Amino acid sequence: MKTLITVLCLVFSLNSVAQIINGTVYDENKKPLPNVNIYFDGTTFATISDANGKFKLDYNYKGNNVLVISCIGYRTVFFTDIDSKKDLNISMRRLMNDLKEVVVYRKDKFTRKEKLELFRKLFLGKTANASKTLIKNEDDIYFKYDYKNHILTAFSDNPLVIINPSLGYKINYNLAKFEVEFDRLSIKSHYVIKSFYQGFSFFEESNNSNEILINREKAFRGSQVHFFRDLSNNMLSKDKFLLYNTSPINHITISSTNMVDDSNNNNNTSRPLKQELCFKTNNGDEGLIKVEILPQSWQDLSKKAFASFDIEYDKNEKSTIIFETNSFTIDRNGNNSNIGNIIFSGKIAEKKVGDMLPLNYKSISGKFMQ
Secondary structure, eight states, X not given: OOOEEOOOOOOOOEEOSSEEEEEEEEETTSOBOOXXXXXXXXXXXXXXXXXXXXXXXXXXXEESOOEEEEOTTBOOEEESSOOTTSOEEEXXXXXXXXXXXXXXXXXXXXXXXXXHHHHIIIIIBSSHHHHTOEETTGGGOEEEEETTTTEEEEEOSSOEEEEETTTTEEEEEEEEEEEEEESSSOOOGGGEEEEEEEEEEEXXXXXOOHHHHHHHHXXXXXXXXXXXXXXXXXXXXXXXXXXXXXXXXXXXXXXXXGBOOXXXXXXXXXXXXXXXXXXXXXXXGGGOEEEEEOOOTTOOOOTTOOEEEEEEETTTEEEEEEESSSEEEEOTTOOBSOGGGEEEEEGGGGBOGGGOOOTTOOOXXXXXXX
């Protein structure tokens, strides 16, 4: 069975360039909270509150990001619209003990070891980078299996501490949700219908040797973030991403004016489509880009799906993308406002947290790549 993987991120509009955010974090009794993490989701821009609860966050980033305030034992706080000219006064509430209550079945059909193994595959991935990536606090992860609907969910009240030696990052990941749906009562990956995870993260660099920089660039190329960055800049076909229709070629007739000139590509039975025939992009407010997915007359999709394309990257990495929405907003860094309704499968879906890079990652020049 073909597994569809949907990666969810919560994104909101925030635009800032070369600015400073100052603030103070308190508990619900107005006492200053030290050692609180303050960061922009999915980036390396982060800081920690001092003994008096005060913090200062310097950042130089323009994109769709949430400011996250996180501390072990407290509810995470999020900000989406920030005026950097005003200091933030943040109140955090303690987590209640009953948040960790999970139904424990006396005769659980699946062991914790089996659940953890599946979690690693669908959260970290199965690539070479993922195989070397470790979650230091796996004991904080707890599971619930819905036997009626065949759904496995995972939770953690504490941020997952993820060490990725291949890419030179330590990632703190607040897991908001992890869910896997099976087509039968099973814990095996080949019975998965779909899976998704959602959360907030920040990156700390631990190594930036030339070898690590090359590994990062390899992880970036052909990734979902790479795809969306190229889409926002109208660079898909120019940067090795090719789009194809998903219908049998002998059932359709398409004018050659809609196709990219790809006469040297002998690996496909159809010719790639021009980006402008698949997507319409418009510059929106504050540097954001609105993307409209154009309907494809030859496609016979379910009512839930709006359009579908096969993707080929660098002539050998094949994937499929299904849009369950007709529009979304994107920034130049590849951050997407509606990723929950965009489903990837194939090669591009294999890259998960084990290959994840900060949204402020800058692609290196060709001098490192052979």
